[in-house]
Amino acid sequence: MEKIKIDANAFVYPMPMTIVGAVVDGKPNFLAAAWVTRVNFKPPMIMVALGDHHTNRGIEATGELSINVPGADLMEKTDYVGIVSGRTADKSKLFDVFYGELPHAPLIRECPLAMACRVRQTVKLPADTLYIADIVEAFSEERFLTGGKPDVKKMDPFVLTMPDNGYWRVGEKIGAAWSSGKKLKKGAAD
Amino acid sequence: MEKIKIDANAFVYPMPMTIVGAVVDGKPNFLAAAWVTRVNFKPPMIMVALGDHHTNRGIEATGELSINVPGADLMEKTDYVGIVSGRTADKSKLFDVFYGELPHAPLIRECPLAMACRVRQTVKLPADTLYIADIVEAFSEERFLTGGKPDVKKMDPFVLTMPDNGYWRVGEKIGAAWSSGKKLKKGAAD
Numbered sequence: 196m197e198k199i200k201i202d203a204n205a206f207v208y209p210m211p212m213t214i215v216g217a218v219v220d221g222k223p224n225f226l227a228a229a230w231v232t233r234v235n236f237k238p239p240m241i242m243v244a245l246g247d248h249h250t251n252r253g254i255e256a257t258g259e260l261s262i263n264v265p266g267a268d269l270m271e272k273t274d275y276v277g278i279v280s281g282r283t284a285d286k287s288k289l290f291d292v293f294y295g296e297l298p299h300a301p302l303i304r305e306c307p308l309a310m311a312c313r314v315r316q317t318v319k320l321p322a323d324t325l326y327i328a329d330i331v332e333a334f335s336e337e338r339f340l341t342g343g344k345p346d347v348k349k350m351d352p353f354v355l356t357m358p359d360n361g362y363w364r365v366g367e368k369i370g371a372a373w374s375s376g377k378k379l380k381k382g383a384a385d
Numbered sequence: 386m387e388k389i390k391i392d393a394n395a396f397v398y399p400m401p402m403t404i405v406g407a408v409v410d411g412k413p414n415f416l417a418a419a420w421v422t423r424v425n426f427k428p429p430m431i432m433v434a435l436g437d438h439h440t441n442r443g444i445e446a447t448g449e450l451s452i453n454v455p456g457a458d459l460m461e462k463t464d465y466v467g468i469v470s471g472r473t474a475d476k477s478k479l480f481d482v483f484y485g486e487l488p489h490a491p492l493i494r495e496c497p498l499a500m501a502c503r504v505r506q507t508v509k510l511p512a513d514t515l516y517i518a519d520i521v522e523a524f525s526e527e528r529f530l531t532g533g534k535p536d537v538k539k540m541d542p543f544v545l546t547m548p549d550n551g552y553w554r555v556g557e558k559i560g561a562a563w564s565s566g567k568k569l570k571k572g573a574a575d
Binding site (some may be wrong): 196197198199200201202203204206207208209210211215230231232233234235236237238239240241242244246254262264265267270271272273274275276277278284293295298304308309310316318320321322323325327330331332333334335336337338340341343344345346347350352353354355356357358359360361362363364365366367368369370371372373374375376377378379380381 | 386387388389390391392393394396397398399400401405414421422423424425426427428429430431432434436450454457460461462463464465466468469476483484485492494498499500505506508510511512513515517520522523524525526527528529530531533534535536537540542543544545546547548549550551552553554555556557558559560561562563564565566567568569570571
């Protein structure tokens with residue numbers, strides 16, 4: 196098949212939807228973010244890329260933020276915090292907020308996974324700021340775990356695709372990571 | 386429900402699987418990477434976090450890399466390049482490789498999306514290196530597009546979950562991004 200050039204403003208498929216929290220002017224504020232990824236296995240760190248948002252002010256003033264993984268039941272609220280700015284709307288009452296040991300990392304009780312993070316390094320790009328943070332604490336609930344570990348099917352997170360702007364569930368399991376490819380090793384049976 | 390603390394080495398759910406390519410010592414090499422995200426909408430940039438891998442040498446010597454989004458049909462090969470190092474195995478013949486305008490960004494013809502990238506900035510973390518790169522060109526095929534844009538259902542990418550190490554397909558569509566939450570705006574009908 197012939198390869199064709201498409202818009203260089205291409206995306207990763209698919210992108211995990213999260214809700215980033217910070218305390219801005221003494222009040223928790225939240226926004227939707229899909230440009231987020233784990234970095235650095237040990238110590239465990241995470242990175243989120245944010246444009247110029249109200250939430251950034253809180254992150255930069257306190258050095259703390261939260262990254263929450265919502266279930267599909269929170270899709271509308273997640274989308275809402277992505278389209279309405281904390282500059283004009285009070286989003287502090289939208290979720291049941293709790294705190295761990297970081298006083299400026301507002302965690303969302305409704306989310307199957309909530310991580311409290313402390314900023315380690317900030318990188319300014321032409322339009323975005325990258326917040327690289329240590330994951331200080333992570334919270335879940337027994338009902339989202341299997342064998343003590345988060346279970347994606349119980350969590351029911353959702354992903355984003357751009358530029359078509361769709362939200363999608365996670366589908367069926369197709370393989371085991373760091374294992375499915377072993378049969379391609381030289382000497383392995385065909 | 387009661388919140389419980391889990392291992393702070395927590396992950397994002399789910400993580401997009403990609404294959405990162407570079408030219409190392411004159412030969413294309415590839416590895417699997419799920420710690421990757423778009424950053425900076427304009428100009429379009431992308432970031433990948435890599436531990437100490439053979440591929441890093443090529444990226445740092447040439448300042449170029451590719452990020453390829455494989456379909457589920459490439460799951461075994463993707464996993465294989467994640468478990469076998471280019472230090473000990475020649476992975477240059479595993480895929481049908483082509484090049485765009487960047488001579489050191491080996492693109493994978495079998496992948497529904499292939500991006501040629503030029504490193505703009507490198508951030509060293511305790512264990513990982515973050516490669517922040519401009520997306521210079523993106524390639525796909527007509528059969529993976531709808532209305533000229535990549536169509537996630539035609540691409541059939543897959544995602545990773547950790548620490549359970551599973552690969553999963555993308556499931557059903559559940560909503561429209563930057564739209565589903567409008568009904569929560571003040572003044573909107575309930």
